[in-house]
Amino acid sequence: MSSDVRFTDFKSDKQPTWCPGCGDFGTMNGMMKALANTGNDPDNTFVVAGIGCSGKIGTYMHSYALHGVHGRALPLAAGVKMANPELEVMAAGGDGDGYSIGVGHFIHAVRRNVDMSYIVMDNRIYGLTKGQASPTSREDFETSTTPEGPKQPPVNPLALALSAGATFIAQSFSSDAMRHTEIVQEAVEHDGFGFVNVFSPCVTFNDVDTYDYFRDELVDVGETDHDPTDLEAAQDVILDPEKEYQGVLYQNEQANAYGAEHGLSENMAEIPDGAPEDATDLVREFY
Amino acid sequence: MPADFNWAVGGEAGDGIDSTGKIFAQALSRAGRHVFTSKDFASRIRGGYTAYKIRTSVDRVQSVVNRLDVLIALTPRTIEENLDELHDGSVIIYDGERTTMEDAPIPEDVVGLDVPLKRLAEEAGGAIMRNVVALGAACAVTDFPIENLDSALEKRFGAKGQKLVENNKDAARKGKAHVEDTDDHEFKYDLETTDNDYVLLNGDEAIGMGAIAAGCRYYAGYPITPATDVMEYLKGRIEGYGGHVVQAEDELSAINMALGAARAGARAMTATSGPGIDLMAETFGLVATTETPLVIANIMRSGPSTGMPTKQEQGDLNAMLHGGHGEIPRFVLAPTTIDECFWKTVEAFNLAEKYQLPVYLTGDLSLAVTEQTFEPDAFDMDEVEIDRGKLVDEENLAEWQNEKGQFQPHALADDGVSPRAVPGTDDGAHMTTGLEHDELGRRTEDTEMRVKQVDKRDRKVETAKQRESWQPREFGDAEADTLILSWGSNEGAMVEAIEMLADDGIDVRFISVPYIFPRPELDDAIDAAEDILVVECNSTGQFADLIEHDALVRVNRINKYNGVRFTADELADRISGALTEAPEVPQ
Numbered sequence: 001m002s003s004d005v006r007f008t009d010f011k012s013d014k015q016p017t018w019c020p021g022c023g024d025f026g027t028m029n030g031m032m033k034a035l036a037n038t039g040n041d042p043d044n045t046f047v048v049a050g051i052g053c054s055g056k057i058g059t060y061m062h063s064y065a066l067h068g069v070h071g072r073a074l075p076l077a078a079g080v081k082m083a084n085p086e087l088e089v090m091a092a093g094g095d096g097d098g099y100s101i102g103v104g105h106f107i108h109a110v111r112r113n114v115d116m117s118y119i120v121m122d123n124r125i126y127g128l129t130k131g132q133a134s135p136t137s138r139e140d141f142e143t144s145t146t147p148e149g150p151k152q153p154p155v156n157p158l159a160l161a162l163s164a165g166a167t168f169i170a171q172s173f174s175s176d177a178m179r180h181t182e183i184v185q186e187a188v189e190h191d192g193f194g195f196v197n198v199f200s201p202c203v204t205f206n207d208v209d210t211y212d213y214f215r216d217e218l219v220d221v222g223e224t225d226h227d228p229t230d231l232e233a234a235q236d237v238i239l240d241p242e243k244e245y246q247g248v249l250y251q252n253e254q255a256n257a258y259g260a261e262h263g264l265s266e267n268m269a270e271i272p273d274g275a276p277e278d279a280t281d282l283v284r285e286f287y
Numbered sequence: 288m289p290a291d292f293n294w295a296v297g298g299e300a301g302d303g304i305d306s307t308g309k310i311f312a313q314a315l316s317r318a319g320r321h322v323f324t325s326k327d328f329a330s331r332i333r334g335g336y337t338a339y340k341i342r343t344s345v346d347r348v349q350s351v352v353n354r355l356d357v358l359i360a361l362t363p364r365t366i367e368e369n370l371d372e373l374h375d376g377s378v379i380i381y382d383g384e385r386t387t388m389e390d391a392p393i394p395e396d397v398v399g400l401d402v403p404l405k406r407l408a409e410e411a412g413g414a415i416m417r418n419v420v421a422l423g424a425a426c427a428v429t430d431f432p433i434e435n436l437d438s439a440l441e442k443r444f445g446a447k448g449q450k451l452v453e454n455n456k457d458a459a460r461k462g463k464a465h466v467e468d469t470d471d472h473e474f475k476y477d478l479e480t481t482d483n484d485y486v487l488l489n490g491d492e493a494i495g496m497g498a499i500a501a502g503c504r505y506y507a508g509y510p511i512t513p514a515t516d517v518m519e520y521l522k523g524r525i526e527g528y529g530g531h532v533v534q535a536e537d538e539l540s541a542i543n544m545a546l547g548a549a550r551a552g553a554r555a556m557t558a559t560s561g562p563g564i565d566l567m568a569e570t571f572g573l574v575a576t577t578e579t580p581l582v583i584a585n586i587m588r589s590g591p592s593t594g595m596p597t598k599q600e601q602g603d604l605n606a607m608l609h610g611g612h613g614e615i616p617r618f619v620l621a622p623t624t625i626d627e628c629f630w631k632t633v634e635a636f637n638l639a640e641k642y643q644l645p646v647y648l649t650g651d652l653s654l655a656v657t658e659q660t661f662e663p664d665a666f667d668m669d670e671v672e673i674d675r676g677k678l679v680d681e682e683n684l685a686e687w688q689n690e691k692g693q694f695q696p697h698a699l700a701d702d703g704v705s706p707r708a709v710p711g712t713d714d715g716a717h718m719t720t721g722l723e724h725d726e727l728g729r730r731t732e733d734t735e736m737r738v739k740q741v742d743k744r745d746r747k748v749e750t751a752k753q754r755e756s757w758q759p760r761e762f763g764d765a766e767a768d769t770l771i772l773s774w775g776s777n778e779g780a781m782v783e784a785i786e787m788l789a790d791d792g793i794d795v796r797f798i799s800v801p802y803i804f805p806r807p808e809l810d811d812a813i814d815a816a817e818d819i820l821v822v823e824c825n826s827t828g829q830f831a832d833l834i835e836h837d838a839l840v841r842v843n844r845i846n847k848y849n850g851v852r853f854t855a856d857e858l859a860d861r862i863s864g865a866l867t868e869a870p871e872v873p874q
């Protein structure tokens with residue numbers, strides 16, 4: 001089936017209800033293209049979505065999918081992949097989902113390095129709940145719950161990932177369709193946890209982190225001599241206080257993914273109709 | 288009541304009490320004797336004291352009693368803690384050369400056997416073996432063939448080399464010889480042996496073994512007493528059967544990983560205790576609404592909050608029945624014995640897959656850490672049946688597609704049970720969500736579809752009530768006027784209490800309930816009874832409340848919540864007390 005899969009095969013017949021102009025449209029298109037370009041088809045793909053405007057992606061895409069509870073997409077996706085290593089697993093969610101309520105899982109998912117991709121649709125706002133500050137909101141960003149701004153520095157998810165031992169860190173911009181698709185595709189192809197922070201503007205509640213802002217400010221490391229396998233170079237771009245970057249910022253291809261490290265290769269869905277053949281050995285141990 | 292013998296070793300944390308107790312229990316089991324052990328006990332003074340108690344007989348034993356025949360006391364406090372249980376003719380083995388034990392407070396009528404445990408251990412190769420010297424001394428006191436101890440020592444230390452095994456055997460012999468050579472007491476104990484083969488295991492191990500037998504391939508958990516043993520059992524074993532254990536960063540992660548594995552089609556589980564089920568509550572609802580099969584073992588301990596982490600309680604019944612917001616279809620099983628921990632685990636996996644919902648498998652601290660002997664065929668693997676429910680493949684998937692050819696994971700089936708296609712099945716791609724959804728698994732707020740999906744999920748439970756057997760276990764005199772009800776781990780002590788009560792002329796009928804939801808119909812038994820007593824380890828009587836609610840009667844309650852399980856003799860006393868002075872309960 002996979003040879004003639006087109007990216008539209010990953011599209012469901014449900015029309016998105018995102019606000020017109022929402023960055024999530026472009027983010028999702030890139031994800032579907034990346035999956036199709038890497039030879040996957042909907043029947044061997046599992047998408048796990050978080051809760052938020054971003055989380056609706058599970059409904060608009062066509063594949064095996066689960067739209068879970070707020071903040072828990074990563075462990076759920078890890079469970080899917082561990083149980084059936086043959087599946088292509090992708091988790092997606094918002095900046096609140098991933099860096100606030102779910103940030104504990106983020107750090108550990110990075111460390112665990114399960115072979116999957118994680119796409120964060122970062123709009124620096126809580127979209128679904130109508131415009132409260134998110135962990136990536138700017139220090140002075142005024143919202144209904146932070147009328148004077150959060151007055152605390154935003155988290156730097158790329159730095160969190162780097163410090164937790166990430167093997168793939170990338171950033172993209174939803175409206176730069178080609179680059180976004182390429183970058184997500186690299187995350188899918190990466191043998192390990194492929195993390196992409198996608199700037200996916202919220203046109204309704206965020207008037208600072210806009211299309212114009214990212215178009216003007218983003219530096220594409222693909223157009224510089226940045227070497228993603230160089231840890232120090234990665235640190236420099238990730239911790240740069242002046243500029244924001246898109247592209248693959250860091251990649252370590254030497255580390256084993258979780259499945260290889262733990263010898264996981266079987267599809268655990270397949271079991272015998274009775275107790276396993278040598279299960280009586282377990283009883284004997286108790287003599 | 289079996290002619291039983293009661294033994295304990297006690298000391299401070301770090302004295303190796305657990306492994307000493309386990310070695311002796313193993314020796315008794317290998318000698319063809321039945322064994323029941325306990326590590327939960329009341330501390331009358333302060334923390335730091337630890338003990339391991341064994342009750343043994345040639346007949347089956349299912350409870351500890353408040354009585355000690357032989358006590359190995361490593362500290363003076365061990366003696367003080369057990370004064371009530373020592374009797375005329377009890378023997379205390381102690382090391383009078385240990386500074387704290389020079390003036391060991393040996394009670395009158397109790398035989399104090401002063402054995403230089405440490406010195407003899409050093410002669411055998413190392414002071415660390417002093418407890419084994421004490422075990423050798425215990426063999427002398429009980430006329431127990433030391434070869435059985437050898438066999439347990441081989442099992443315990445074999446992997447660490449023959450030299451260590453030989454040293455330990457030597458240490459045991461030195462202890463035995465010391466008693467035989469220097470003491471002229473006539474001991475009245477005689478631990479006879481039989482040719483029977485038994486296995487010795489605890490409830491957590493039985494759950495772990497049951498999981499592997501049932502085809503569980505994925506376990507995610509976060510360590511918590513007293514559930515950690517399940518994870519430790521599976522780790523290192525399940526891999527041999529194609530499975531995997533992962534230690535998650537917290538319980539939220541654990542249940543979500545297990546849910547993910549279950550969505551991928553694996554039989555998956557997690558195990559935890561009270562604080563963990565609280566954290567899992569939100570995802571528990573997600574499991575139910577996405578109709579995913581999942582087994583969650585809740586090994587209860589004293590709550591609320593951190594409570595008493597190493598103490599017994601059955602306080603989570605309401606939390607398991609009602610925990611989580613909204614209305615969550617679920618099953619709650621509560622195995623009543625260690626062998627049933629195995630079988631109910633197998634059943635839990637089948638029920639979870641047949642009805643596509645979360646199943647609580649309840650244990651408690653006393654089941655989890657109690658070791659008991661069984662005939663090996665109590666765990667006959669040929670009896671294990673696997674039923675995966677409505678799992679569909681490429682061939683029969685079409686039946687469940689809509690007119691557009693889309694697979695419907697939440698199809699409104701007559702029996703409430705929708706088909707399940709695991710990822711990788713061609714043309715089966717579908718989503719599901721914790722939001723209310725339609726048959727395709729997509730979000731809906733359509734009022735009619737909402738009602739249909741809720742009804743469908745409830746209908747599954749009704750189907751299960753009809754199709755499955757939710758039978759209780761019954762003991763005692765079926766004609767008796769007094770009905771005793773209990774759930775979970777009180778069964779063993781209660782079964783032995785029946786005989787003690789009968790000796791006092793009190794006949795009772797005892798119904799032990801392993802299913803909390805759905806639960807058996809008890810109306811007939813309740814109607815036929817004059818006195819109804821509900822036994823459980825909590826303060827309010829959560830199970831008693833259910834019985835009152837189901838049968839519209841008032842019941843008497845026998846509760847215990849000091850952190851220690853019921854013993855058989857205690858239950859007999861409390862029941863006969865309750866019957867003689869039974870306060871009238873308003874009807």
Ligand SMILES: Cc1ncc(C[n+]2csc(CCOP(=O)(O)OP(=O)(O)O)c2C)c(N)n1
Binds near residue numbers: 054055
């Ligand atoms: C446990 C829980 N708390 C709160 C919510 C409400 N809630 C839904 S989405 C959301 C934030 C979403 O923000 P983000 O993850 O950035 O997604 P976006 O909508 O911006 O794509 C919140 C707080 C919830 N669903 N669950």
Ligand code: SF4
Binds near residue numbers: 019022023127201
């Ligand atoms: S509120 Fe913002 S994030 Fe949500 S759909 Fe509208 S534009 Fe997109």
Ligand SMILES: [Mg+2]
Binds near residue numbers: 052
């Ligand atoms: Mg957001």
